[in-house]
Amino acid sequence: MAGQLTPDTATPASSPLPAERRPGRGPALLLARVATTLAQRVAFLALLLALVFVTVELLPGDAAKATSERGESAADLAARRELLGLNRPVLERFWDWMTGLPTGDLGTSARGEKVTDLLSTAFPNTLLLGGIALLLTAVLSLALGCWAALRPGGRLDRGVSGTATAILALPEFVVAVALVLVLSLWTGWLPAVTLTDADGSPASWEMLVLPVLALTVPQVGWNTRIVRAALADEARAPHVETAVLDGLPPRRVLTHHVLPGALPAVAAGLATSTGMLLGGAVVVETIFNYPGVGTVLTSAVTDRDSPVIAGVTALSGAVITGVLLLADLVRDTVTGGRR
Template sequence: MLAFALRRLGQLLVTAIISSFLLFVVTEFSPGTVSRQILGPYALPNQVELLDQKLGLSQPLPRRYLNWLSVLVGLKANPLGDPALGLDLTDSRGDRYFGNFGYSLMFKQPVRDVLAEPLANSALLGAVAMAFIIPLSLFIGIVAGANAGTRLDRLLSFGCLIVTSIPEYAAGVILLTIFVSYFSWLPGTSPLLASEQWSVASQLVLPVAVLTLASAGYVARIVRASMADTMTKPYVRTALLKGLTKRQIVMRHVIRNGMIPPMTVLLLQLNWLVGGVVVCESIFAYPGVGRLLLQAGLFGDLALVQTITLMSLAMAAVTQLLADISYMALNPRVRLT
């Protein structure tokens, strides 16, 4: 297990370097430059060129990537924080430290300070959503898969298919129309600020409902397919011939083996919930990472976009590693190589 973990960590490091370079290339060739954002749309070309030289933006692409990577790991100071530039960008942690993601030009603050609160808010939303997604999807998938081909299976599968086919923005609009406009039972926005009328818990209901509807149906279908396939295995028929009830077989044998394929899907939902809830957070004005990513993209805040994207990539890599390890926990016959 230790050798596997170390080998996978080495692979993750190589993947992180390649992914960060590709991300840097994509953002570097996006419209606009850091110098143009700082100086404004009416700055003269020679002014922009002069600031590019001071920031090292006129160097070749590989050199710019190495400079960016050096700032990220703490080998170099971020040039935007140079007092000689007069940008008034300061970092309380100093000029050099590991995890220096630079400065957000939209907020005029270090990226780490900007991300602290939205990241905590998205983690809260994701944790509450997963608390509903996991048991709901597992229950529906297990029940449908254990009764494959029956009327109950067709009913549950049809319901999951309908829920999965509804886009997040459409589900948000439908829920807003029903529970906000028609019944006035819930708030239409989720700023996470308690008031006399709406508590923070009530503000989480609709965003959590949208995320649950968007994810639970898909995961349930994966679980159902795996359970239905496991129910056809020879050891299930052997257990039936030995006199075990269907409930005993499902609870003791089928669930453990049937959960191996859906485990990756379940863990990857964490990555989606942390970095891919742009639509949901934008609909309900939720102050999370997804909404912040949309704002940064519209503004052209490259440092903020790069950081949030890197976080999503890192989350995907970690969840994949956890999925591989969970295979062995669920089925000791699986060998991790």
């Protein structure tokens, strides 16, 4: 019947398979590509960590002065600088810090605390906040993008795209202030600040709602536009046009023919949002007094504390690198390993 999809004919024995489809070559090529990408991103992260140490060194003052008690003498400050190793070259201090990184040693803060102890509670709290926000972002952006794609060019499509554009232009702190004003001060539905239990975690789930929404709203706008654009590009593919000509229902065409091909672009957008969520968490956590890395990082910048700032950067970079690798795997899986 005209317009129907037909099974692929068997490949003749004399026709060589493409390199990426030869048995045993596909997984090897994929593994090599992942290893190369991982090496490049680790090298970039190392360069970024070196830049952190150099940047903190260029800030006015140093960790010894920032953490000193009032009335300390010049001799006391000199002794503290020697204790913290600040009298050594910055690259030498960076190298010492990097050699401990593979073993999980993130160094010691300017106030004498282990950086791993400082981040052992704060970073999981931030991951919880960012993970919930990323999950909500994925669900909402996929739902809105697919909903708009069912009526391309219609009023709903234009409305979703226009609203998404307006939302993505809002910074997290603006969204956070608006949420506090409406959902806390005016209605009293949700707490405006976060209280913690003895273990340092939020005292109740209600205290997660406003910070999560403040992070999610801008990312939903960003990812909805990515989803909609990816679906529009995939809708022009020949196999999708064939499915439409076969008379398949629009929803089935969308879910079975358009959406699978758009997944690499959607995964890349969500992977990019991971970095934005971790960056926005610093501002949002400060506004809501949330016990995450935002508070730790703010104090570390005030103290000119290179090991703490580098520790936060290293952990955040590791999470972002992992998510980007997952996005790459989704792309390679959907495209069959072909670029």
